[in-house]
Amino acid sequence: MAEPITLHDPDDPRLHDYTDLTDVQLRRRREPAEGLFIAEGEKVIRRAVAAGHEMRSMLLSAKWLDVMRDVIETTPAPVYVVEPGLAEQVTGYHVHRGALASMRREPLPAVADLLRTASAPGRGEGTARRVAVFEDIVDHANVGAAFRNAAALGVDAVLLTPRCADPLYRRSVKVSMGAVFQVPWTRLESWPADIETLRSAGFTVAALCLSDRSVTLDELAARDHDRLALLFGTEGTGLTPGALAAADEHVRIPMDAGVDSLNVAAASAVAFYATRPRTA
Incomplete structure (x- = not known):
């Protein structure tokens, strides 16, 4: 355990990881390049640590020292104590949860390896x-919410196309309540060609969309596919033509009241619940 260090200078180089957290473009450049991400709040920090992420440092206001004492005692990482006003000056926003931690990113697994080993709690390794x-x-909030849905509703793994927002960006982590640490995930490298990797692993690929060939979500769920990959696109334009052409199934969620679609986070929750495996 390292003794907490009280800092008073917002330009102290030891606070570099926490500077300008509100600048999305800056964080997108810095965090992956520097191999870090920021966990905010007691629960999220604890979940990041429990998931095996190595802590680089922690930034706390004084009142959080006792709350986080057990975490402090088990990490060799430095713990910096600052006044709330200084934390706001450094980060660029009011740190109302009073606790931040800079965590080290782990290398992402290969898609084929993830599909071979990932599984939801209780299913056993290799039974995705x-x-x-x-x-x-x-949208970072949508990514975070989707991960929380995946964790809550038994999804074994999440795959992201190259242009997807970073699940380890501070807002994604916060909205997910740390669920980004619970669900195995990785990035696809060759999209939509990677759909063939899913198909080769035995997955039926079902694209959530509005199309002339789409079946209802109830119809898809009734088939109870042994291995099913659910594909979601953006709210604005939906899935790309290439992804739609490569998918095995087109699926729609029936709507009432003249509504044609749901927010992607809401749609994912509905689809995950409806298509959960009937047998273990």
Whole structure:
């Protein structure tokens, strides 16, 4: 355990990881390049640590020292104590949860390896049956919410296309309540050609969309596919033509009241629940 260090200078180089957290473009450049991500709040920090992420440092206001004492005692990483005003000056926003941690990113697994080993709690290693694929979802809050849905509703793994927002960006982690640490995930490298990797692993690929050939979600669920990959696109334009052409099935969620679609996070929750495996 390292003794907490009280800092008073917002330009102290030891606070570099926490500077300008509100600048999305800056974080997109810095966090992956520097191999870090930021966990905010007691629960999220604890879940990141429990998931095996190595802590680089922690930034706390004084009142959180006792709350986080057990975490502090088990990490060799430095713990910086600052006044709330200084934390706001450094980060660019009011740190109302009072606790931040800079965590080290782990290398992402290969898609084939993830599909071979990932599984939801209780299913046992190597028995993945449900996978979510998100194409070009750029809103961090939607990504975080979708991960939380995946964790809550038994999805074994999440795959992201190259342009998807970063699940480890601070807002994604916060909205997911740390669920991004619970669901195995990785990025696809050759999209939509990677759909063939899913198919080769025995998955039926079902694209959530509005099309002339789409079946209802109830129809898809009734088939109870042994291995099913659910593919979701952006709210604005939906899935790309290439992804739609490569999918095995087109699926729609029936709507009332003249509504044609749901937010991608809401749609994913409905689809995950409806298509959960009937047998273990």
